[in-house]
Amino acid sequence: MKLSFKNIEKDFSGLQVIKNFNREIQDGELVALVGPSGCGKSTLLHIAAGLEKPSSGDFLVDGVPTLDPNPERTLMFQENALYPWLTLGQNVALALEFQKANKQVALAQARDWLDKVNLKGFEDYYPHQVSGGMRQRAALARAFISQPKALLLDEPFGALDALTRMTLQDALRQLIREARPTVLLVTHDVDEALFLADRILVFSSRPATVLKEFQLSHHEKTHDLSEFANMRREILSLLGIHAEKEESASLEEVAA
């Protein structure tokens, strides 16, 4: 599914949030959006999900102007996305039931998807009975079960500790490899963007404009991102975070 943003502008009661955003996200591409807090990244995702309408400009799905939500474009949030009164299996099955699937069929498929995200045996647990990482695994299963053509991920692992986040990034990458959806990923984690993305857009502070775009090679990536060190440094510097060598050297001197 190709997603196109054409001359998108968005303001909320006079507060300009997005300024002249123009990009195409190709079918099966994963584009990460990084930028300062409050710059308008989630607003772009909400426009793509059909939850917000642009003030001007067009959002197109496979070339067709689109303003409404559709399960083909699934949004996944940071946390607490599961219903606490339903088991993990019921939560995952619900995504299919919303699409009028038979309940028993939906529950059987939910078991398969929970298995795929390493949650075999936890189908009958309630969200509060499992860890945050396990809840996000279940949320991934719920996002993928209806086989969306586009996934809109808003800081999906932002609430998790660094180690759990990495294992979830691996799980997400595996699911993406199999299902090949188009993905827009909002993240504060530059390493997550480098690990997962085919392309990274770095935004300015509000109103969001693209400061720079980074194309990442498609070859096999690991969590050892040393070959992307220069890109990482440049992205951090665009975000106003100093990662220059002299700085760390002087910090070491101070510590010594």
Ligand SMILES: Nc1ncnc2c1ncn2[C@@H]1O[C@H](COP(=O)(O)OP(=O)(O)OP(=O)(O)O)[C@@H](O)[C@H]1O
């Ligand atoms: N529905 C809304 N009504 C009014 N203002 C809104 C609405 N949604 C977002 N905003 C404002 O738009 C701006 C951008 O918000 P948005 O959530 O898109 O930023 P963000 O880049 O995703 O931030 P963060 O990284 O902190 O999640 C903020 O100032 C926010 O207060």
